[in-house]
Amino acid sequence: MKRNKKMSLAGLIVCGTIAFWSGSLAADLLAAPFVQAPAPAPPxxxxxxxxxxxSVGSGWGxxxxxxxxxxxxxxxxVSQTVNQLIGGAADLHVPLPQVQMNGFLGGVQAGYNFQSGVLVYGVEGDFLWSGIKxxxxxxxALNCTNDTKWIADITGRVGVxxxxxxxxxxxxxxxWADSGIGINQSFAVTSNLGTGFAANGAADGRASxxxxxxxxxxxxxxxxxxxxSAKIEYDYFDFxxxxxxxxxxxxxxxxxxDGAPGPIAIGVTTPVSFKQELHTIRVGVNYHF
Structure with missing residues (x-):
């Protein structure tokens, strides 16, 4: 009988000990701090x-x-037009050989964007100093030249x-662009017939x-x-x-x-029309604020 009482008492002690430690462990688990997942990095x-x-790049056209x-x-x-000289109206357009142009360019750009989901749209302006010629x-026997000093634009942009x-x-x-055309050449002629004939001079003209x-x-x-951000961009210009x-x-x-050389000086003014197309490719860097 006494033995049974001792065993019952020991059982109570063991059960109480287990209950105490179970409660302590549960309390520790409940008191454990909550660790929040790190916030995603900003874009x-x-x-x-x-x-x-x-931006800097090159152009051709x-x-x-x-x-x-x-x-x-x-x-x-002379002091007359060609029409007056020939006594008629001959508004003849004479096409000159096409001039191939190329050169470096560089400049600045600025703009403003709006983003809606994956869609980005806005407005941008460029100003480029140009060495395209x-x-x-x-x-x-004349030389025809063409050159572009600068190019500017205002555009709308849309992207994803x-x-x-x-x-x-x-x-x-x-x-817009500052475009110039020119005609120039120097010449010298000497006779091989022993007559002493010689002529020299230069023709020069430019308009922009x-x-x-x-x-x-x-x-x-x-x-x-x-x-x-960095960018690479291609643009086509038609003026x-x-x-x-x-x-x-x-x-x-x-x-x-048979005497002193006689001077020659004459001015010619001619209406011209020109059609210009340009292509550019540039790499650039933008700072966003």
Missing amino acids: LVSWTGGYIGG TSQTDLTVGNTFIGAP GRNSCFV TVGDGGLVYIKGGAA KNIFGGTLGAGIEYAFLHGW GRQDVTLPVSVAGGVNTG
Whole structure:
């Protein structure tokens, strides 16, 4: 009997001990701190907002010039147009050989974007200093030149985001450029017949005009640091046909062998029209704010 009482007492002690430790463990588990998952890292760039940056690249294109021969004015001592000289209206357009142009360019851009889901849209402006130019022989023995000093545009942009920091976009809008055309050549003629005849001189003329046209382009932009992105972009510019008046001066001298050389000085003013198309490809960096 006493033994049974001792066993019952031992059983109570064991059960009480187990219950005590179970309660303590449960309390410890309930008191364990809650660990929150780390917040996702913020994106490298927010496409909504303004940005400013710079870009460099190269450009190429063509320029086609036509002379309006009938309205060409020949200065003193002639002082008449070609039409007046031939006694008729001959507004003949003479196409000159096409000039291939190429060169480096670089400048700045700025804009503002709005983002809605994966869609990004906004407006952008570019200003590029240009070294795009070319030369070709034309009009018998003359050289024809074309060059573009600067290009500017205002465009709308629309694109879609790709992955964590990519953007593929297209753009289009209005464009302006400072474009110039020129004609130049120097010459010297000497007779081999012993007459003493010799002539030399130079022809030189240039005209420039701020021209207006349109542009279309596409590009890829990628965020590589917080607030910074890099891009590569292609653009096509079409400035249509432009009219300008080209003054050309011809100066020199003629020696017939029987006296002092006689000076030559004559001015020619001719209406011309030219059609210019350009292509550019640039790489650039933008800072977003």
